[in-house]
Amino acid sequence: MNNVIIIGAGPAGMSAAIACAQKGLDVVVIDEYLKAGGRLLGQLYEQPDGSWWNGIEESARLHQQALDLGVQIQLNTPVNNIEHHDGQWTIYTEHETLSTNHLLLATGAAESPIPVPGWTLPGVMSVGAAQVMTNVHRVKPGERGVIIGVNVLSSAIAMELKLAGIDVACMALPKMSQLTDQQAHPKHVLDSLLHVSHMAPSQFVKLGSKLMKNDFMKKLGVTFYPKRGVNMWDIPIQLRKAVIEIYGEKQVEGVTVATIDSNGEIVAGTEENVEADFVCIAGGLYPLAELAALTGCPFYLIEELGGYIPLHNERMETPLDGLYVAGNITGIEGAKVAAAQGTTAGLTIAKQAGFEGLDGEIEEAIQVVEETRDQSYIQFHPEVNKGREMVKEKWEEYVLPLRSI
Amino acid sequence: MTEDMIICRCEEVTYKELAETANKYNCSARELKLRTRAGMGYCGGRTCRNMVDKLAADLTDERQTQITLKYQPPIRPIHFGDLGGGQS
Structure with missing residues (x-):
């Protein structure tokens, strides 16, 4: 059994893997593509400061950093099903069945x-x-x-x-x-x-x-x-x-x-x-929610975020025990926001896995997500902040009755 | 031209067939899928799902909190051998 399994080797999944591994967790990252990086791989553009954002180099950097920290990365490995029994997640790939207490879905987006x-x-x-x-x-x-x-x-x-x-x-x-x-x-x-x-x-x-x-x-x-x-x-x-x-x-x-x-x-x-x-x-992007939809996690249709969004909070937790989400599965935004969300998810997982004293770091990571969002110069949807607020409201609505019990 | 356009490639379902079925039965996305087989081919609706959803007549509030076309495992193609327990 692994401490943490992450599905998706894009900027969110890799950043989460790095954050978890830095806290000493054993991490496995699974991706169906033949290279790590996800949609980041295709990106190439000049930034406002004149430097170039080269997705292939960014992906290679994340990949190497993860490998150096001992993260196991399984490429060319589609996940076809996930199940939850007795507090444990089971992940089915064609040749192997894995299990974990902490599963992060960072499956990104697909094109309409x-x-x-x-x-x-x-x-x-x-x-x-x-x-x-x-x-x-x-x-x-x-x-x-x-x-x-x-x-x-x-x-x-x-x-x-x-x-x-x-x-x-x-x-x-x-x-x-x-x-x-x-x-x-x-x-x-x-x-x-x-x-x-x-x-x-x-x-x-x-x-x-x-x-x-x-x-x-x-x-x-x-x-x-x-x-x-x-x-x-x-x-x-x-x-x-x-x-x-x-x-x-x-x-x-x-x-x-x-x-x-x-x-x-x-x-x-x-x-x-x-x-x-x-x-x-070019029909735009929508969150790739297939795996999350198999878990029974609640979903909301939020156009501002590109489609059906699995319910989650700012710490990237879903209402289901041990299930986390990060990156474009939570709404269509740029790679830098996805990476910041990944780091937040990684720290949250480390906390839930028993590491103490991480609350400050998690709060900081949430701040970084918001700052990164505010500084993005490409917004896929002009009302992304409104969409994020809607998710927060839905979360409050959802957890409120549970708290009063 | 638009009428003959294929929407579901796996099951070769046209725009016309979907639009007519949606009008005739005033049906939900799920019913539209079951009546036409759009989205039931080997890709599992990965290409046409959103289009079947849009053509369905039923756009009620339920759509806000529920994914209209259910996802079912396996969500990626797998070999029969692997599915059946690895006997070659």
């Missing part, structure tokens, strides 16, 4: 697809897949791509594709349907982009020359959006065009786009073809 006619053709992928191919495996997803869905994540990845020498023909919205939510509404997309502009990393400003802060925002916000789009890093960002079909005989050959009005409705007769050999679909 947006269905578009032709989206089952070879050459269509999620924007995250294009990022992993390019930045992690160093394989070009194609020579010339189209990105469907304009949001913080897809804009950042478009820039990464450009850095890798891959042509992005355009970024456009999906055609509106019952399945597209607000991602097909030019006004909504514009609002969400304006909201992040003040936090835009210098790379946005530098590569986009005079775009983001002044001209770009003026063009975007004040006047009607230009039909030809606005260029950012030489990529036309089309908020007034929607992809209505992906075409190709045996694989992607291009997309058909049409002009849309400010409510997202197609203007008839404006269809035109854009040639491309790959297409990325």
